[in-house]
Amino acid sequence: MTAGLGTAGQRRAKGAGRRDRRGDPSRGWLAKTAALARKDLIVEARGRDTLPPMMAFALTVTVLLAFTLPDGARVDAQVGSSAGSAPIADVLAGFLWVTVLFAGLIGFARTFEVERDEGAIDVLLLAPLDRSGIYLAKAVANSVFILGVQAVLLPAFAVLFSVRLGLGLVGVVILADVGLVAIGTLFASLAAQTRSRELLLPLLAFPALVPVFIAAVELTSDLFSGSRLDTVASRGWFGILIAFDIVFSVIGALAFEYVVE
């Protein structure tokens, strides 16, 4: 068969064979990134070290919060004192995103734990893959974990607080998650290099997450209180969320290389 290729064909075949043995590291950024993300998900599926603690935390906090609200409270009711009151939809939106934020931090803090075992971080950093690929792979895995938590948390909110779940809320959740994960993954890589990473991560991440958090709470509050999606969209919070998602994702991908060096 090789003879039929002629001299140029033989050279090409020989070159391909050499690449197969020595590799062609410049190709396949996406395939390499996907392989790393898949690795993190397989490791989690086998070890269950990250998602169950995140879910347990989120559900425990939600049940405890349910006890703090007045009996029979509805999303259109008001809670507060004589000094002031707030619609309960605002309070629930705050509950939801504070719970997601803290559950997310549990997961983000473990972002590089799998690499700490057996010294895999050194060989990962020696892989001929642009650092942005490692960052994206970690962000994808973190997104799956946080979406997994929300897949349990949102139905729990619907049952406990009678909030309506719709496509608008799904859109808000996805947009907010992009910002949370972009920042959380970046600061997790920074905190992972320190001994007090569990303490350092919230201190670093919280200030940066404030814009995403506020936008997510505002949008969720509007949706919980029954506003139409076009009315919610007209208030501009979607634009702010998308803008921060883009800025944080670009900063995360660019800064990651300098953080891990």
Added chain:
Amino acid sequence: MITVEGLQVVFGRTVALSSLDLTLQPGVTGVFGPNGSGKSTLLRVLAGLLEPTAGRALLEGAPMRASDERFRARVGYAGHQPGLYARLTVRENLELFATLHGVGAGRVDEALEGLGLVPHAGTHAGALSAGFKRRAAVARASLHEPDVLLLDEPYANLDDDAAELVSAVIMRWRGQGRVALVATHGAKRVKAYASGSLILQGGRAVSHRARAPAEATT
């Protein structure tokens, strides 16, 4: 060829490497010395994982830095820790690194066979004995047939048969222009095939000899 110029590494008050000047010709150089002599530190610097306090290491004139993607493609490193994912099987570990290095699946089978890992290919790396982890680490480091191979104690925890397999892999890997440093306490094994030797003590090179390639055991 690797050139090391005025290399110094200081951790706090501890001088790990001091004013090291070396030229490492293609071939295998055994790095010997007592504990704390700077063997592992030298290998980490050459892998680009550790920034020296002073001096530099050059591969064919270019700085050896892990921040350089082209350099990363040319280096294979197995440190004290095996660098494997404990919850992936040995095969999955090698397949992952094969993908990262753009190497075909055929090399994974070769690496497993070469180091006698075929019966353990489906075992989670975390469940392997220390000796098998060491073999898997050598398989991972040499998988993409790097131009620079840096092995830190590749014979640790290995029985004689396994040590022979590791030596065979290193000897098969040798080729034109390729440079390997093998840090070990088992000088006898490495001297059997090495083309050079470097003895470190207290972070300084007390002896550096290079044999002509023909003198080295083939």
